[in-house]
Amino acid sequence: MAILPILTAPHPVLSAQARKVEDSEFGAELQTLCEDMAETMYDAPGVGLAAPQIGDGRRVIVIDSGETPGSGLLHLCNPEIVERSKETITWAETCLSVPDLEVKVSRHKRVRLTWRSPLGEPKEQVFENFEAVIVQHEIDHLLGTVLLDRVSRFRRSRYLQQLKKRERAAAMA
Numbered sequence: 001m002a003i004l005p006i007l008t009a010p011h012p013v014l015s016a017q018a019r020k021v022e023d024s025e026f027g028a029e030l031q032t033l034c035e036d037m038a039e040t041m042y043d044a045p046g047v048g049l050a051a052p053q054i055g056d057g058r059r060v061i062v063i064d065s066g067e068t069p070g071s072g073l074l075h076l077c078n079p080e081i082v083e084r085s086k087e088t089i090t091w092a093e094t095c096l097s098v099p100d101l102e103v104k105v106s107r108h109k110r111v112r113l114t115w116r117s118p119l120g121e122p123k124e125q126v127f128e129n130f131e132a133v134i135v136q137h138e139i140d141h142l143l144g145t146v147l148l149d150r151v152s153r154f155r156r157s158r159y160l161q162q163l164k165k166r167e168r169a170a171a172m173a
């Protein structure tokens with residue numbers, strides 16, 4: 001297992017659309033990638049992580065909103081939302097790839113997902129409330145969308161300016 005560096009916005013991999021995991025890619029190697037992603041997520045700490053955040057442009061996410069690390073862990077390859085509730089839920093979301101930014105986002109309160117395990121088994125489950133928020137946030141990453149894309153142009157440029165200032169300060173330190 002390994003803790004991987006998490007990319008931060010703006011980064012081209014974070015803005016790119018992830019590609020599907022191909023049939024030939026399921027297996028032990030993908031299982032290891034998911035385990036490394038989970039370890040990276042717990043270390044951060046976070047409740048979800050998408051492969052583009054560690055520089056892998058494939059449709060893979062890990063989530064865990066359980067009380068203790070590991071209790072709610074899911075590895076989702078090629079996740080697809082196949083049903084969405086009309087009812088929505090608004091959450092103040094944060095993202096490991098956009099530090100120090102909190103954005104209120106309205107999401108579907110319930111979503112049904114299909115996906116495959118890293119070993120290729122087909123899976124299906126309904127996610128509700130906070131878990132529904134997490135899977136929708138992570139699937140956004142697979143579409144190349146990060147929280148920074150959901151704020152006003154003014155807030156975005158202010159965030160990027162502050163980021164530059166911090167980088168300059170760090171370079172001088």
Ligand SMILES: [Zn+2]
Binds near residue numbers: 095096097137141
């Ligand atoms: Zn995120």
